[in-house]
Amino acid sequence: MNWEKWQELMAVEKPIRYVGREWNIIQKEPDEVRVAWALSFPDVYEVGMSHLGLKILYHLINSHPHLAAERVFAPWRDREQQLRARGGLLHTLESRRPLCEFDIVGFSLQHELSYTNVLNMLDLGGIPLRGEERKGLPLIVGGGPGAFNPEPLADFFDCFFIGEGEEMVEPFSRTVARAKNENWSRGKLLKRLAHQPGIYVPSLYRAEQKGQFFCPVPRDNAPARVEKQLVHSLEESFFPEKFVVPYTTAVHDRVILEVARGCSRGCRFCHAGMIYRPVRERSLEKLKEQAHRLLRTTGYSEISLLSLSTTDHSQIEDLVQYFSGAYQEIGVGLALPSLRLDSFCVELARQVQTVRKTGLTFAPEAGTQRLRNVINKGINHEDLMEAVSAAFRSGWTSVKLYFMIGLPTETDEDVQAIGELAREVWKRGKETAPRRPRITVSVATFVPKPHTPFQWEPVLPLSEITRKQKLLQKMLRGKQFELSWHGGESTRLEGILARGDRSLGPSIYQAWKSGARFDSWSEEFDPDLWSEVLNEGGGVDRGIALDQNLPWDHISTGVEKSFLQKERHRSREASTTADCRGARCHGCGCCGNLKALVQIFGGERP
Amino acid sequence: MKIRVRHRKLGPLVFLSQLDLLNTMLQALRRAGIPFALSEGFNPKPRISYGLPLPVGAGSLAEYFDLILKEVVAPGQLKEKLQAQLPEFLRVEKLWEIADREPAIQARVCAADYYIWMPVLDAGAQEHIEDFLVQKQWNFLDRRGREKDLKKLVWEIEFLKIKQGLAGFKITAAAGSRENLRPGDFCELIKKSAKGSIGSPGRILRCELYYRGSGGLLTPFSGG
Numbered sequence A: 001m002n003w004e005k006w007q008e009l010m011a012v013e014k015p016i017r018y019v020g021r022e023w024n025i026i027q028k029e030p031d032e033v034r035v036a037w038a039l040s041f042p043d044v045y046e047v048g049m050s051h052l053g054l055k056i057l058y059h060l061i062n063s064h065p066h067l068a069a070e071r072v073f074a075p076w077r078d079r080e081q082q083l084r085a086r087g088g089l090l091h092t093l094e095s096r097r098p099l100c101e102f103d104i105v106g107f108s109l110q111h112e113l114s115y116t117n118v119l120n121m122l123d124l125g126g127i128p129l130r131g132e133e134r135k136g137l138p139l140i141v142g143g144g145p146g147a148f149n150p151e152p153l154a155d156f157f158d159c160f161f162i163g164e165g166e167e168m169v170e171p172f173s174r175t176v177a178r179a180k181n182e183n184w185s186r187g188k189l190l191k192r193l194a195h196q197p198g199i200y201v202p203s204l205y206r207a208e209q210k211g212q213f214f215c216p217v218p219r220d221n222a223p224a225r226v227e228k229q230l231v232h233s234l235e236e237s238f239f240p241e242k243f244v245v246p247y248t249t250a251v252h253d254r255v256i257l258e259v260a261r262g263c264s265r266g267c268r269f270c271h272a273g274m275i276y277r278p279v280r281e282r283s284l285e286k287l288k289e290q291a292h293r294l295l296r297t298t299g300y301s302e303i304s305l306l307s308l309s310t311t312d313h314s315q316i317e318d319l320v321q322y323f324s325g326a327y328q329e330i331g332v333g334l335a336l337p338s339l340r341l342d343s344f345c346v347e348l349a350r351q352v353q354t355v356r357k358t359g360l361t362f363a364p365e366a367g368t369q370r371l372r373n374v375i376n377k378g379i380n381h382e383d384l385m386e387a388v389s390a391a392f393r394s395g396w397t398s399v400k401l402y403f404m405i406g407l408p409t410e411t412d413e414d415v416q417a418i419g420e421l422a423r424e425v426w427k428r429g430k431e432t433a434p435r436r437p438r439i440t441v442s443v444a445t446f447v448p449k450p451h452t453p454f455q456w457e458p459v460l461p462l463s464e465i466t467r468k469q470k471l472l473q474k475m476l477r478g479k480q481f482e483l484s485w486h487g488g489e490s491t492r493l494e495g496i497l498a499r500g501d502r503s504l505g506p507s508i509y510q511a512w513k514s515g516a517r518f519d520s521w522s523e524e525f526d527p528d529l530w531s532e533v534l535n536e537g538g539g540v541d542r543g544i545a546l547d548q549n550l551p552w553d554h555i556s557t558g559v560e561k562s563f564l565q566k567e568r569h570r571s572r573e574a575s576t577t578a579d580c581r582g583a584r585c586h587g588c589g590c591c592g593n594l595k596a597l598v599q600i601f602g603g604e605r606p
Numbered sequence B: 001m002k003i004r005v006r007h008r009k010l011g012p013l014v015f016l017s018q019l020d021l022l023n024t025m026l027q028a029l030r031r032a033g034i035p036f037a038l039s040e041g042f043n044p045k046p047r048i049s050y051g052l053p054l055p056v057g058a059g060s061l062a063e064y065f066d067l068i069l070k071e072v073v074a075p076g077q078l079k080e081k082l083q084a085q086l087p088e089f090l091r092v093e094k095l096w097e098i099a100d101r102e103p104a105i106q107a108r109v110c111a112a113d114y115y116i117w118m119p120v121l122d123a124g125a126q127e128h129i130e131d132f133l134v135q136k137q138w139n140f141l142d143r144r145g146r147e148k149d150l151k152k153l154v155w156e157i158e159f160l161k162i163k164q165g166l167a168g169f170k171i172t173a174a175a176g177s178r179e180n181l182r183p184g185d186f187c188e189l190i191k192k193s194a195k196g197s198i199g200s201p202g203r204i205l206r207c208e209l210y211y212r213g214s215g216g217l218l219t220p221f222s223g224g
């Protein structure tokens, strides 16, 4: 490494972020590659490298002899300054070529507060920000949960992948390869791509004002609806045999096994629950094979079981039993999955950690039964108290409780009930736990997300967020409680961007121009900057009428809008809807529309 | 069975922290299937210990660690197996068996060799360095505000002339738990003494660790 490069890296925080050359990276000979992807994660290295989707796509694309995928992460401000000062371009960690030299730059859109980082990475990568200013390749594509309402980013992207990327990257790459071979114009390429399943090409849609929103209307024969693509059988789907192994311990260093995809518990606020339907499991047998191979290729000493609700896996008992024992002799253990709120799960946790008792986490989400019914969190007070009692009896003393404020129909009584519940849990712990219990109460603010039954709800005004937080603070004084929450302003911004339409593009651009970066990092977030740019632009925080056209109506998750309306209606009656895994199908439309099936391996669930 | 390993830490991997390095090495040992022993207790850990931590940014030709194995294996095989699982920048130089009662390398290290290069900012550097070298004492206020005479910690020093804008030094200095020269402190001191003629940071390369033996300094593989 030459002196200049060394000196530059010495001057930044965490230089290891920019080094690359990790174990198991894939570097291909340029002349063998027909289409090169830059997989771009709009957050720092440590965050991006912990993300499973990126690992899957990286190895999947690279498994094709003529395709290459390389990685790039958002440079921290100090690194950005260095690049700008010397006119350097943002490059990938593998071949170290700048983004503008790739054929496809694919962004993972995990949440709305990463959007200014997306713009920053494009700019630093030598790519004009607006689609209409670009010529030829690369194509800028986006995928992940954020792509389900792509409109706020429509100005900056050429294509969005709706759904699970595994199904789309190959046909997409093939079309791009053909376009390169046959010298297609950019316009021709985009038109072709727009007819591929799951691909949304925003420039082929005109944003027309319809009531409150600008809604996309197809032109040039573009499809009226873009349907989510999904992996039909998780069991048969691609899963990497190797993971890139980061050098820094700041990244979770463990073998991640994806035990299931999708969750149909049907919590009405939950974006992931709606967009990843239906539930598809991977079998214990398959997972054993994958774990075995990955342990050998990574050298990790821990396994974790990942899904939206791991403890709902039909073979969860066997999974926990097997993976907590199988590799004990070589010092490989199982990390505790996040828990559902019942004694069954506490029993599971007990198996995982026979002696060491770190904290247990539960998510009741709301303080009163009424409100839990409104949001369809199907747990009751007795279950909760029984679960925490079991935990305390088994020796845990630190319990973390997750709640939300600002949920639809919430009153002060509901907020106070959060405090009362926390106190009751503490009291139970004092009676049953071996040592003085410690209760962590983490309070998020509800953000209405598109494609959920609560997509029409308002975002809580800032003054109300603060007032309700204060209310809780007053109730949970004392050393035995630790209360934490997210900043109200960034939560509100998330809500505004999540349900934004195309008119938000200029505001995002302006925010980036004025210096917004890493908006999801509370110490980096600048509320004044954003309130200024949003005052000029659009964005809603109000409630939306049920019959209003929505900017994401043309994007289909498979779940019918009528189902969302019905669920919204049921929420107002505080009636609950059962999980379709255990009970019968309640007709959300997903399986029929996507010709998909719920796939479960074990027998009856406990 | 107990083994000792000497390896390099070079190139971009100089930016690994000591914890990152330890973790990276453990992962490589696991991939290589090297049968290391685990400690007893609730949270079994491999029994590995590194010689002397290296600051982030510094390279080394001589990183050492000791590792306890749970069975007897031919050391020659182990070296190859481990090397196959390590990036070139962490090349294994030597791997050999040591006596079970051999104290941990950490406990015995007393000195280290370093190459240090500092960026030269103007023509006054040469003179400032020469002045510095002949001073009787090198007083330095360390991070905790204690005044130390670094000259007592630097046992030998050689000024390697100024080349390509860099002033090079080769030093042998106290290292280990009793007396220790932080090479970074040395760089800071030179920078200060040169009154603006020399910049920072200094680039450090560790080349050897030493024990105190009966006949003077011994390296960790000289069997003493």
Ligand code: SF4
Pocket (backbone or CB within 6 Å): A263, A264, A265, A266, A267, A270, A271, A272, A273, A308, A309
């Ligand atoms: S349990 Fe509820 S909140 Fe959790 S993933 Fe499933 S639907 Fe979402």
Ligand code: SF4
Pocket (backbone or CB within 6 Å): A264, A277, A278, A279, A580, A581, A584, A585, A586, A587, A588, A589, A590, A591, A592, A598
């Ligand atoms: S269609 Fe029925 S079975 Fe399929 S996800 Fe929806 S409710 Fe569940």
